[in-house]
């Protein structure tokens with residue numbers, strides 16, 4: 430056997446064991462291919478352009494485009510004025526009016542909702558402040574459904590039809606159930622089922638396809654990933670709840686069972702203070718919002734006002750504020766250095782409440798990483814604020830719905846036809 434024959438034999442064997450590509454999955458795949466190509470194009474593209482770029486026949490492209498037009502996912506744009514010989518082609522672009530994605534966020538200090546249209550533009554964003562700690566999950570979800578309903582109606586007035594939702598929660602999530610959210614004091618809350626029951630109030634038919642629940646840091650990291658100009662970025666995103674979204678070469682690392690990224694419970698002092706999780710010396714106990722605000726002499730019960738005051742104090746050079754920012758930055762840096770040592774990430778992104786404080790946090794975070802990573806001399810790490818600021822999570826949640834539709838439009842088309 431020649432080497433080529435061996436390789437061919439292996440390939441053939443693999444194909445035999447795999448599922449054959451059926452007509453239906455071919456259509457599903459190609460619908461996504463066409464929609465993604467139009468979405469990625471800077472301007473309107475013709476059917477012939479799509480055929481040329483994807484390798485599909487013009488007839489196939491026309492059939493697929495008709496389906497996408499029928500679902501309102503694409504729109505036709507009038508051709509440019511005739512300049513030369515031949516008839517100018519009708520252009521296609523992703524619909525800015527029509528199907529849209531809803532993002533929802535349950536945070537310790539607020540509930541938030543956002544709507545992105547299919548082009549990824551932010552069309553709605555509402556934040557309702559209020560301490561969610563100690564409230565029953567049912568009461569929180571009633572409020573969340575009401576906020577979602579208001580946002581969906583506002584989006585409808587703006588010409589959008591919300592067809593799916595994603596909810597961000599600061600906790601461990603599996604199959605739509607919040608296993609544990611220590612800062613909310615939630616355990617085994619069937620969030621997807623509870624919100625599905627509230628579909629009428631939300632104004633969207635929620636089910637297993639149209640509703641997902643995910644960890645807040647993962648959704649924020651995905652938003653950061655898709656906002657990145659780099660093709661395959663690697664970074665550690667730190668959320669305000671001290672969750673980590675770890676992106677390695679353009680892919681989010683969720684962990685083997687989906688529970689990865691608990692940066693807040695990385696040990697930074699083995700004999701340190703007790704943590705809510707039951708362990709001692711976790712990062713969270715040295716760097717969370719309460720620690721930060723109390724350290725600066727501020728009242729953490731009104732965190733939004735306190736955060737504004739903290740920024741004012743830091744700008745004025747008040748020593749307690751600067752010292753606590755230095756301590757919190759140092760604690761974040763110690764934990765981030767471990768992650769950098771393990772995964773060789775080149776960037777650390779400060780998100781959530783840390784984003785508006787980045788001016789004071791970047792130096793201590795970067796210092797600890799430089800001192801504690803072996804590679805810092807020739808592979809330095811960039812520490813920066815999130816490009817999306819404090820809204821990264823809810824925008825990321827809405828964006829995950831939009832990407833789900835754009836990546837695999839086929840299962841959404843029957844919903845859109847109704």
Ligand SMILES: [Zn+2]
Nearest residue numbers: 694704706711
């Ligand atoms: Zn802990």
